[in-house]
Amino acid sequence: MFSALWQSILEWLQTLFFQQEMELTILGLQNAGKTTLVNLISTGDFTDDRIPTVGFNMRRVQKGGVTLKMWDLGGQARFRTMWERYCRGVSAVVFVIDAADEDRFETARVELQDILSRRALDGIPVLVLANKSDLPGAIKDVDEMVDVFGLKDIHNHEVSVYSISAKNSTNIDVTLQWLIDHGSKKASSSTAAAVVSAPDPPSTSTIPPKPSS
């Protein structure tokens, strides 16, 4: 009896203080740097040379009054069919691309378009991250990314693109800010608001500042 009561009081307190809890799903082909990014966000350290994620990783992080729950999914082909199951009802989907791996851009585009065309994901804001901008030959131009990945053709999502480097921590701060903003928006207003704002052409409103380096 008492423990149940105590539990409910605790939960109520929790909702007061940690109102802003957001769920993120991080997708992308294998070796795009998803797990590295998640580790960077949660620990602040860059760790290289990760073994491939078999299945998924789950991370909880407190950032600026928002609790981030990150589902970091494996990028190998056998896991891509399962992505959708972890995208339903999340606050945002982050799609990580290896900007230096031009050969797999096409595959990444197909996978991105495919997952975003699912009805279950309608209205969920999407953040596309072109990772590894520190590598030579990496695409850093955001407009080019929008063209290559056909981001203008996506209509039922709010799509933003950033060029980042997890290794050099380039643009990680803006990424975090984007995430926190979308988390709070979702928590404070309703999901409907996100849907309404979706049809905006993404390139204009969401072009990030040019990388400083």
Place this chain on the structure above:
Amino acid sequence: MVSDERALAKMKDEDLILSPFDGIEKGAVLQECRIFNDLQLNTRRCEQVLIRLLYLVGQGDHLSSEEATNVFFSVTKLFQANEPSLRRLVYLAIKELAHTAEEVIIVTNCLTKDINSDVDMYRANATRVLCKITDAQMVQQIERYLKQEIVDRNPVVASAALVSGQQLIMHNKGDVVRRWVNEVTQALDHKSPMVQYHALALLYLIKQHDRLAVSKLVQSMCRQGVRSPMATVLLIRYVARIIADEPPSQVQDAYGEPRPFFGFLEACLKHRSDVVIYEASRAIANLPNVTPTELQHAVSILQRFLVQPKPSLRFAAIRTLNQIASTMPLAVTSCNADMEVLIADHNRSIATLAITTLLRTGSENSIERLLKQIQTFLSDIADEFKVKVVSAIHALCIKYPSKYYALMNFLGNALREEGGFEFKRAIVDAYLGLMDKIPESKETCLSHLCEFIEDCEHTQLSTRILHLLGKEGPSMPEPGKYIRYIYNRLILENATVRAAAVSALSSFAAGSASESLRKSVAVLLRQSLMDSDDEVRDRATFFSKSLGLEAYQKHTGESRNPEEVSKMQEGTKNMLSLPCPIANLEAELLLYVASGNSEQAFDISSVSKAAMMSTAGHPTLETGDATNRQSALGRAQRGRPTPPADLAAEVLKVPDFTSLGRPFKSCPPKDLTEAETEYTAQVIVHLYESHVILEFVCVNTLNDQLLENVFVQVDTSAASGLGGMTIVPAARLAYGEPARNYVSIERTDDGEYPLGDLACTMKFIVKDVDPSTGEPDEEGYEDEYGLDDLPLTISNLMAKPAELPGSFKAAWEALGPDNEVADSFLLEQHDNVASAVKGMMALLGMAPCEGTEVANDRARGHILLMTGVFMPGIQVMLHSKFTVASDGVNLEIVLRSEDLSISEVLANSITGTE
């Protein structure tokens, strides 16, 4: 107080206790599982839902693959929570869903993370789950974690990894596990007994297919000793397995010296743990060909267990003693006093085992006391045990025939007890067995059984007993008293039993010459003539007519003369008994129907009276030792034919021989070559009235040859009674595929029997074959291959009858002394009775009767009774007496048959000096 009592009353009424799991439904639970996807997890509720889900799956509720997959993915969301209790339930749920859900591999990463965490509970459980969901390819990636865990200090973690290794091997994902030998061996020295136990089990599993490695492992373990009692128990089992697998020849070689590992087993009997002591004594009791000396120590240990306060120990001990008693009752007699105490044990299973053991080991004078004790608790035990008790009593009756009266009374009481069909059938079987073995018990048996059918609910048993009454009743001193019981059945029972009663009743009229008896049977049958059931009426009418009973029924008063009556009785009896075994009749009828030739009537007299040979007697396949088994296996793989169940099946298919019908006898296959030769040949001899057909089964074991036009040339010059022959060759004999060819030899008309040696040569055309392509050459050349001689002996011509006579003496008298031949011989080639008996049986091929085939090695004399059917269906009986003489064995024979010449041929075939 009052409310307390009420609560108690409620507790007693089981229906009122509400289980927390009452009313759990699959649909509802699957709905509830959606809360796992909530943004804000309520861990307590999640736990409850998971518990309900586990209950559901545990109860055997089937989730479809889609349902399971959906639930599974929801469950994976719970990895975000860190509560240990919730995590534990998540582990369990994943394990339960692993088989039905798809893509369970998705949790691999989470589990690997848990394995690397610092919470030991997580590490152990995650290991078990991970090994469950992983596939053979993924195992490689997690191998290093498992290897680390095996040598972990924490016993729970190490054991989890070891047990998971076993699981991997058992589910064929264990190729990597075989590389862990070093780590597992290290775990054997772990200070926790549990880890030692699991390590030993895994190590054995890794090496189990390598006999030498297993034996080395066990040997070294035996020497250095294991601290964990459970591991010791395991070790004892492995030792027992090694001993059991050892080819018996080695055991014989080591005759006199202790068998390998026996010292270890004996040492384990002194272990401080009861489990180990028990396991060791059980292993000793189960040793193949265990000797009384070897058993002695183990039995005395078990005896000590019999008086322990723990029921499990007493049960284990008495069970093993019971097992020993079934083969070596003498070894257990020392425990008799202790076992008698156990009859009063609260635990019925212990008491029953004690009784059945005592019944085996007890001496003659303790039987009555034992019976009294069993009587008191027979109604309390389960049917299964009752059957055991009855069969023990049955065995006892045969062992001590003089006690039959007391034992029979016990059985009679048991018949009156409550009990199921199996139990009653066991008793009836026991009665039937006793009547056979102990003729003086017949009357008591019949009266007990009569009483039983007065109140018997099992139709099958009633009809069986009625048949028995019909068979035995008329020859009993007072046949009249059985008629009353049978008549009651006519009035009271169902149609099946009534029909059996009519037959039984009629057999009294058929078996007795007494006018008054016939008359009363006729009167009793009258009402059955108007029975509502067809079968009953038909039988009553048939018997009334054929036995001439209508006269009494119609009150015409005229009586028939006794001669006419006995003729009618004879006729009825003949009509009712089949002249041949039913199995043979069935086979013939099937053949007749298959032939489609319904113009010609089926002739029952053509059915063979001999027993059909079956494969059971084939010697090479029956010996159970490992080497022989392997070679038998090897043969089968090389395409060696195994004989079909019906030996004549193949020959009946050959169009040239269909006109001959079924052979009188088909002899078991005989090898005409050594096992490892270029070509092998077996022969099956089929005997017909006018022909002898030899069926050769040849195998070509050379893969670079194709044989064509294969046949066997047979030289009959050294044999008697054989004329012209026809050859049916095999067109083609390819590598590894057996092919059959036949030689049909006509028998001569001069009354000579086909006896003597036949020289056989296999002839064929060889074509060379390229083994890689299988293409034969165009050109072939003729070649031949010598086979062993085929001897035709008396035993080839003799068949064993399908049914042995119930009483040799009665059958002997019935055959009569008309064609009797008596002779005596001195068998110099034998120096003891046993070998002479064996030789005699092999020579004549007749069936021994009444257990006379077993002769003691040291006996001074022995009597062997045999019966057989000689071609083409003549009954032969032999009474032979063996006595040991100074220069051999003296043999006196008396042969009776339906044909004097056959008696003479048989007598002449016995070689010895007169």
